[in-house]
Amino acid sequence: MLRQPQSWAPGLFFPLLLAAVYASQFSRAVTIEGFPFPNVSFLDFVLPACVIQGVLFGSTNSASDLAADIENSFMDRLLVSPVSRGSILLSRLASAFIYGVAQAAVLISIFVLFGANIAGGFSSIISIVLIAAMLSVSMGSFGIAVALRTGSQEVVQSTFPLIFVAVFVSSAFFPVQLMEGWYGAIARKNPLTWVIDPTRRMAIEGFSWADFGQSLGIVLVIASIGILISIRQLRRRLVRAQ
Amino acid sequence: MSNPIEVTELSRSFGNLRAVDSINLTVTSGEVFGFLGPNGAGKSTAVRMLTTLLKPTSGSARVAGFDVVGDPSAVRKKIGVALQDAAIDPLMTGNELLRLQCVLHGLPKRSSLKRCGDLLERVGLTAAGDRRVGTYSGGMRRRLDLALSLVHEPEVLFLDEPTTGLDPTSRMALWEEVRNLNKDLGTTVFLTTQYLEEADQLAERIAIIDDGKIVREGSPASLKSAVGAPTLRVDVSENDLPLARKAMSHFGEERPARRNRIAIGLVSGTTGITDVLKALDDAGVEIHHVELDEPSLDDVFADATGRRLEGGQV
Amino acid sequence: MSSFDSPQVPSFAVVFAGIQRGLIRLQRIPSLILPAVLMPIFFVVAFSGSFASIVELEGYETDKAVNWMTAWAVMQGAAFSGMGAGGLAGTDLENGFFDRLRVAPTRPMALIGGLVGYCVCRALIPITAVLIVAFAFLNADMPGGLLGVVMVYLSGVGMSVVMSFLVLGIVFTFKTLKSLAIAQIIMFSSMFLSVGQAPIQAIEGWLHHVAAVNPITNVIRMCRQGFLGEVTWATTQPGLIALLGMMLGTGIWARIRYKKVDA
Numbered sequence: 001m002l003r004q005p006q007s008w009a010p011g012l013f014f015p016l017l018l019a020a021v022y023a024s025q026f027s028r029a030v031t032i033e034g035f036p037f038p039n040v041s042f043l044d045f046v047l048p049a050c051v052i053q054g055v056l057f058g059s060t061n062s063a064s065d066l067a068a069d070i071e072n073s074f075m076d077r078l079l080v081s082p083v084s085r086g087s088i089l090l091s092r093l094a095s096a097f098i099y100g101v102a103q104a105a106v107l108i109s110i111f112v113l114f115g116a117n118i119a120g121g122f123s124s125i126i127s128i129v130l131i132a133a134m135l136s137v138s139m140g141s142f143g144i145a146v147a148l149r150t151g152s153q154e155v156v157q158s159t160f161p162l163i164f165v166a167v168f169v170s171s172a173f174f175p176v177q178l179m180e181g182w183y184g185a186i187a188r189k190n191p192l193t194w195v196i197d198p199t200r201r202m203a204i205e206g207f208s209w210a211d212f213g214q215s216l217g218i219v220l221v222i223a224s225i226g227i228l229i230s231i232r233q234l235r236r237r238l239v240r241a242q
Numbered sequence: 243m244s245n246p247i248e249v250t251e252l253s254r255s256f257g258n259l260r261a262v263d264s265i266n267l268t269v270t271s272g273e274v275f276g277f278l279g280p281n282g283a284g285k286s287t288a289v290r291m292l293t294t295l296l297k298p299t300s301g302s303a304r305v306a307g308f309d310v311v312g313d314p315s316a317v318r319k320k321i322g323v324a325l326q327d328a329a330i331d332p333l334m335t336g337n338e339l340l341r342l343q344c345v346l347h348g349l350p351k352r353s354s355l356k357r358c359g360d361l362l363e364r365v366g367l368t369a370a371g372d373r374r375v376g377t378y379s380g381g382m383r384r385r386l387d388l389a390l391s392l393v394h395e396p397e398v399l400f401l402d403e404p405t406t407g408l409d410p411t412s413r414m415a416l417w418e419e420v421r422n423l424n425k426d427l428g429t430t431v432f433l434t435t436q437y438l439e440e441a442d443q444l445a446e447r448i449a450i451i452d453d454g455k456i457v458r459e460g461s462p463a464s465l466k467s468a469v470g471a472p473t474l475r476v477d478v479s480e481n482d483l484p485l486a487r488k489a490m491s492h493f494g495e496e497r498p499a500r501r502n503r504i505a506i507g508l509v510s511g512t513t514g515i516t517d518v519l520k521a522l523d524d525a526g527v528e529i530h531h532v533e534l535d536e537p538s539l540d541d542v543f544a545d546a547t548g549r550r551l552e553g554g555q556v
Numbered sequence: 557m558s559s560f561d562s563p564q565v566p567s568f569a570v571v572f573a574g575i576q577r578g579l580i581r582l583q584r585i586p587s588l589i590l591p592a593v594l595m596p597i598f599f600v601v602a603f604s605g606s607f608a609s610i611v612e613l614e615g616y617e618t619d620k621a622v623n624w625m626t627a628w629a630v631m632q633g634a635a636f637s638g639m640g641a642g643g644l645a646g647t648d649l650e651n652g653f654f655d656r657l658r659v660a661p662t663r664p665m666a667l668i669g670g671l672v673g674y675c676v677c678r679a680l681i682p683i684t685a686v687l688i689v690a691f692a693f694l695n696a697d698m699p700g701g702l703l704g705v706v707m708v709y710l711s712g713v714g715m716s717v718v719m720s721f722l723v724l725g726i727v728f729t730f731k732t733l734k735s736l737a738i739a740q741i742i743m744f745s746s747m748f749l750s751v752g753q754a755p756i757q758a759i760e761g762w763l764h765h766v767a768a769v770n771p772i773t774n775v776i777r778m779c780r781q782g783f784l785g786e787v788t789w790a791t792t793q794p795g796l797i798a799l800l801g802m803m804l805g806t807g808i809w810a811r812i813r814y815k816k817v818d819a
Contacts, residue, residue, distance in 0.1 A: 013741060017748055024763035025754035028613050161594070168602045174610075183605030293659055296818050318661035329652025333581045345573040346660035348565030374584075390656070 011057035011103055015050040016110060022046050022173065029174070036175050040204050044117050048199045049172035051107045052132050052192075055100045056163050059136040062096045063143025063156050070151035085238065089230060092144055093137050100136030104129040120207035127212050131199055134219040139163060141226030148233035171196050194218050244307050245270050246398045246430040247292065252301035253454075254287050261287040263454035264301065269398075269432060269447075274424050276445025277434040278539070280549075284454040285434040286326055289402045292432070293323045306397045319347070322396030322429075324387040326403045332376030336367055336386050339375065340393060347394040354393070361389040365419060381412030388419060399423070401433040405440060417444055438539040448539070450546055457546040466537045469545045471507035473497055474518060477531035478504065489525040493518050498544050507541075508534070567666035574670015578644055579677060589678060592640065596633030596682045597689050600626050603753065604694055615755030617784045623697055626690040627708065627780035628752040631772075633682030634712035635743055638719025639736060640678050641671040645724055646733035654817075664814050668807075672720040679716035683709060696783065704782015707792065711779035714799035715772075719743055721806035728813035751776055771798035 023043035030038055030045065037045060069075045078088060108118075108125060118124050147156050169183070170176075170192040179187050187193055195218050198211035247269035254262045262284040269275040279285050290296035292305055294314035303310045306320035330339060337358060344354035362371045365385040375383065384404055391399060401420070405413040421444065423429050435441050441448045442462050450458040450465075458465055471494055478486045480502055487496070490506050493514060499505035508514050515534060522529055535541075544550050582588055603625040611621050618624055648654035657667055687708065690696035698704050723739040730738070749763065750772040759767055767773055778795025781787050 010737075010741075014744075017745060021748045021753070021763065024761045025759050026607075026610065027760045028758050029607075029610055032609050032612050034609070161591070161598075165598060165602070168598075168606060174606045178609035179605060180608045181605075183601070183608070187605070290818070295655055295659055315661045318659055321659075323656070323659045325652060325655050327652060329656065331577075331581075331648070331651075331653050333584050334577065338577075338580065342573050342577060343656075343660070345569050346565065346657065346662050348569070348661070 011054045012106065014057065015054035015107060018053070018173075019043060019046055019050040019111065020114075026174075032178065034175075034178055036177060037204055041115075041117070043111070043115065044204055045200070046173055047108075047111050047116050047118070048128055048203050049167070049196055050111070051104050051128060052135060052196065052199075053167050053172065054107045055103045055132040055136045056139055056167060058099050058103055059096055059139040059163070060143045060156060060160050061099065062092045062140050063147045064153050066092055066144055067147035067151060067153040067156045070147065071153060079238070085234065089144065089227070089234060093140060093227070096136045096140030097133050100133030101129055103136075104132040118203050119205055120202050123207040124202045127202055127207060127216075128199055131195065131215050131219055134216065134223060135195065138219055138223040138226050141223060141230050145226065145230040145233045148230060148237050166190065166192055171200075191218055191222060244304065246306055247275070247432060248304045249292070250302050252288070252291060252303050253299050254284075254291060254296065255299045260454050262291070262298075265449075265451070265454075265456050267449060267456070267459075269430060272424070272428050272430055273446045274420070274431040274433065274444055276441035276448035277432065277451060278436070278438070278441040278448050278543070279434075279451035280436055283451045285436075285451060286402055287454075288451070289325075289400055289432070289434055293321060293400055294318055319394070320397045322391030322394070322399045324384075324391045324399075324401050324404060326406070330375050330383060330387060330390070333374060335372050335374055336362065336378075336389075337371040339386070339390060340371075343390045343393045349393065357393060361392055364392075365389045366415075379412070381408055381415065384408065384412070384416055385419065388416070392423070395427070396429065398430045398432060401431065403434055403436065406436065413440075420444060438543070442539050450543055452543075452547045452549075458542055462539055465542045466539065469507070469537045469541045471509050472512060472537060473505055473535045473541055474508045474515060475499060475503055475505045475531075475533045475535070476518075476522065476529060477502055478522075478527055478529060482527045485525050486522055486527045489521045489527065490518060492521070497541070498548060498550055565660075565662050565666075567663050567669070570662045570666035571669040571673055574667060575673040575677060578640070578671070578674025581644070582678065588640070588643070589681060592633065592636050592678065593682045593685050595636060596629040596686045599632050600629035600686050600690055600694065603628060604690075607753070610754070613754075613758050615757035617755070618697075620695065620697065622690055622694040623783040624780070625753070626686060626694075626696050626783060627776055629686045629690075630683050630708055630712050631715055631752065631776055631779060632747060633686055634679045634715040635719040635747055637675050637679035637682060637716045638721075638723045638743070639739065641675045641720040642723035642727040642736050642739055643733065644674065645671055646727045646731075646736060649727065649731045649817075650733060658817070665811060668721075668724060668810055668814060671724060672717055675716050675720040676713050679712055680709070683712040698782055699785050700782025700787045703787040707782050707787055707795075708779050711775050711795060711799070714803065715775055718799065718802040718806050721803065721810040725806065725809040725813040728810065728817050731817065746770065746772060771802055774798035775802075 023041065023046070026042045029035065029042055030040065108128065112118065143156055143159060146159055169187050170190040171187060172192065176184060176187045176193055195215045198215040202208065202211050245268050247267060249265055249267035251264045251266060252262060253260065253264050265288065277285050277288065287296065291298050292303055292310060294310050294317050297311060305317045308316040308320070310317050340358040340361060341354060344357065349357065362368045365388055367382060367386055367389070370378065370382060375386065378386065388404070405416055408416065417440070420431060420433070424431055433444065445462065447461050448459070448465070449456045476486060476490065483502065483504070486504050490504055494506040494509040497505040497507055508518070510517070512534060519529070519532070540550060600622065604622040607625070608621045610616065611618055611624060616624055645654065648657065700707070722743070723736070726735055726739045729735070749766045750770045751767055756764065756767060774794040775798050778792050781791045
């Protein structure tokens with residue numbers, strides 16, 4: 001994995017660039033009337049979003065690998081071997097999880113090094129890492145469903161901008177309270193907003209079981225939907241293979 | 243007038259590897275010159291230097307009267323190049339590529355339209371001219387590549403492995419094309435190939451390159467007769483090999499051969515075969531198979547390098 | 557012997573043929589340009605939407621975020637179109653067609669010019685698309701009038717030339733399509749470290765200094781002026797100087813790397 005910097009380098013580079021740029025460019029944004037956290041630095045504000053964005057950058061990797069396996073028919077060989085069908089899915093999801101944990105931990109360490117403040121301390125950090133990693137699993141499972149359905153690496157990779165859009169049209173980089181019109185309406189209904197807001201509260205105000213429960217709960221719901229769809233797609237593929 | 247290609251001590255190294263090692267060559271006007279060698283012998287490197295695409299490490303080359311390093315753009319005006327694998331943009335049509343090629347060589351628009359039509363007809367692609375190259379067969383691509391290299395009526399034409407990967411029919415069609423070009427227009431042709439038959443069929447003179455060095459040079463006929471003796475090949479069982487080798491060693495020098503086979507250059511010529519068979523019989527060797535071949539370029543290559551070319555008779 | 561003997565290949569025709577070839581290819585695989593159009597459209601929508609209230613801060617000189625962000629999206633789209641030159645040259649280098657171009661008796665700058673010209677044509681599509689979205693759906697203003705629109709196109713075209721040269725130099729160095737990833741990182745960093753999203757007064761710390769000296773800052777100001785007020789020579793001139801300077805620098809870089817393609 002270390003030999004393929006193109007699979008993880010963008011996930012480190014872009015969140016760091018965005019965080020650095022936003023922290024200096026929008027540092028005064030916290031003084032805008034109605035900003036929900038008027039006493040924190042903008043870096044602290046975007047930290048959770050940047051971690052989540054970085055993790056999502058890599059979340060399509062495992063799905064893309066799966067599509068590659070289908071393309072070069074390595075998948076067929078797996079299917080005729082006595083490997084359990086479920087473990088094909090499970091191993092992909094596990095790798096998305098591990099990737100998420102690693103990426104989130106590295107990003108948070110770098111942010112802290114550059115002066116970011118995480119009020120909740122260790123328990124908040126663990127929560128953020130856990131939520132980010134589970135989000136990687138959720139998005140990964142949707143990617144896997146696409147991979148199983150289409151068997152095309154290109155299609156899987158082309159879903160990536162959708163993730164980018166989803167992150168942007170949420171509370172990730174700016175409070176939804178300050179957004180207007182239809183854009184604000186969409187952002188307020190984006191499930192990612194419901195995940196990011198409590199995660200951010202944990203980073204800025206300190207750990208709370210209520211916030212942890214809310215964000216993890218929503219992530220788990222998204223993940224279960226994704227996993228259910230990919231199980232369905234795997235069954236379809238198995239039926240077609242027979 | 244000077245010779246179209248004159249090469250003096252030309253070398254090119256990549257790191258520690260000497261891909262082309264001090265080669266000397268002269269190609270005379272109007273001839274088809276074959277550059278024969280196995281994969282990785284340095285053929286393409288040599289062609290890339292002669293066509294100004296690659297700078298030599300040392301030595302010099304003059305093509306069409308101009309130095310390839312000193313005056314590359316003068317050389318480029320005089321040469322046509324069809325590089326290995328017929329690298330052509332698959333999204334463009336044959337016609338579009340020909341017209342692009344005309345512009346790249348500064349042909350006036352009016353004359354280039356007619357020229358493109360003529361060239362497509364020459365290589366038999368008139369019907370396919372408006373189709374994308376991506377839909378062409380391998381043979382069609384090579385023929386288009388040939389046409390592309392001819393738009394400016396070059397004095398010297400370089401063909402780098404023009405038939406590699408083609409089926410026999412397409413290969414022979416392309417040979418015919420090259421022969422006609424050479425005959426009709428008097429174009430000097432420098433062709434590289436790894437196929438013995440191609441060099442034998444097309445080239446008036448050849449140079450054999452191996453490991454970056456030229457190991458033989460001359461007309462195919464003179465090279466073959468220089469190897470001299472025809473090759474006698476005898477298949478025996480493994481246990482009989484030492485006996486057979488000893489018996490046959492009196493009749494000529496041993497040549498490279500495959501497993502359980504002994505090959506010699508039969509000094510006494512074709513008529514000496516009965517003596518060899520008798521000697522083997524006397525030695526108690528059981529003979530499985532016998533063949534006798536007049537010398538081929540393959541033998542020339544084996545004689546020069548101690549190895550056989552792919553596809554050669556072993 | 558040769559019936560045809562050209563004194564010098566006219567470079568203009570070669571540039572034109574290069575542009576034509578790029579556009580023909582684009583017409584055959586239109587999806588090539590999709591990301592380059594969709595990305596800046598998304599940028600103008602998302603940045604204007606997400607940061608709608610940011611214009612309340614001092615220095616934005618406008619009451620609508622879209623007036624600030626449209627120029628930013630236009631510049632992104634123009635710069636990103638430079639990837640097209642790299643994509644085409646990289647494809648040609650990888651499949652060997654580039655040798656065919658190189659072995660022709662044309663001036664290298666004419667070949668490079670064809671690739672750059674193709675990108676300029678490409679850049680017009682996202683620039684126009686962003687303007688349409690900004691004016692038709694996001695209620696952007698243009699107090700600078702027609703001259704302001706001219707400034708948008710002028711700076712966009714200039715930026716696409718600069719980025720094409722830059723990306724070509726990188727692709728000539730590595731000779732692979734993969735090296736476009738490096739080009740992308742360099743491109744995005746240089747764009748983000750400017751006044752793209754925030755006025756210089758609002759930027760703090762090290763980025764304030766970087767953005768102040770980044771020539772792209774001047775180009776973005778030139779592009780943006782018509783959205784904020786009248787077009788003035790005082791804002792236009794630094795932009796033009798920055799563009800010409802960057803064109804010269806990146807042009808020389810591309811030309812030098814071209815020479816090394818087969819050294």
